[in-house]
Amino acid sequence: QLHLQESGPGLVKPSETLSLICSVSGDSIRTTDYYWGWIRQPPDEGLELIGAIRYSGDTYYNPSLRSRVTMSVDTSKNQFSLVLRSVTAADTAVYYCTRRRANLNWYDPWGQGTLVTVSS
Amino acid sequence: QSVLTQPPSVSAAPGQKVTISCSGSSSNIENTYVSWYQQLPGTAPKLLIYENNKRPSGIPDRFSGSKSGTSATLGITGLQTGDEADYYCGTWDFSLRTDVFGTGTKVTVL
16 A cells, blocks of 8 residues: 655745655555655645656646745655745745645645644 | 635434535536545544545445545445544646645544
């Protein structure tokens, strides 16, 4: 059974860089059938895609975040990662990693999520 | 601001039926698949419906999905207290070239 787990700092200072890792177990990240995505949810708000990446390096990002986001894949560790630069309080959210079926527009399963707070 | 619009809330008594609409456009819903997610309080979203009307293993047939034109609908019959959650639609937007989610709907069982 596929399982995803987010890890990273829970507190980041304004203007600094947020870095998260998603560890995948139960299947290989090396598949062309799926993308690996990051989705966030600010407190009491809805879901927002950050971006998604395939193991080959093919990526797409939310246009509103593209200039600050980098995603990468480490096939040797079966992990993928998120870097979000120049964070502000508006980046405070629960960050979820998840798997996306290519061309069919669905995300499953999801990690449990990790709360990242941007504050000095 | 989301490109997919959902009603903020719907409610009904136990055993009754609710429907949740997801309104989009020709840049998204009309020309691709829609999925639905259930988010119980304090938990991660869970896939409820995929490819417009398919249910993953383990999802009861009380949940159904449909699509017509630029809108999609989630139906829940035989409403139970355990169905109280936030529900989101999602799809791909060809103009934005990214995935988009609906504004979310809170289901309350009276």
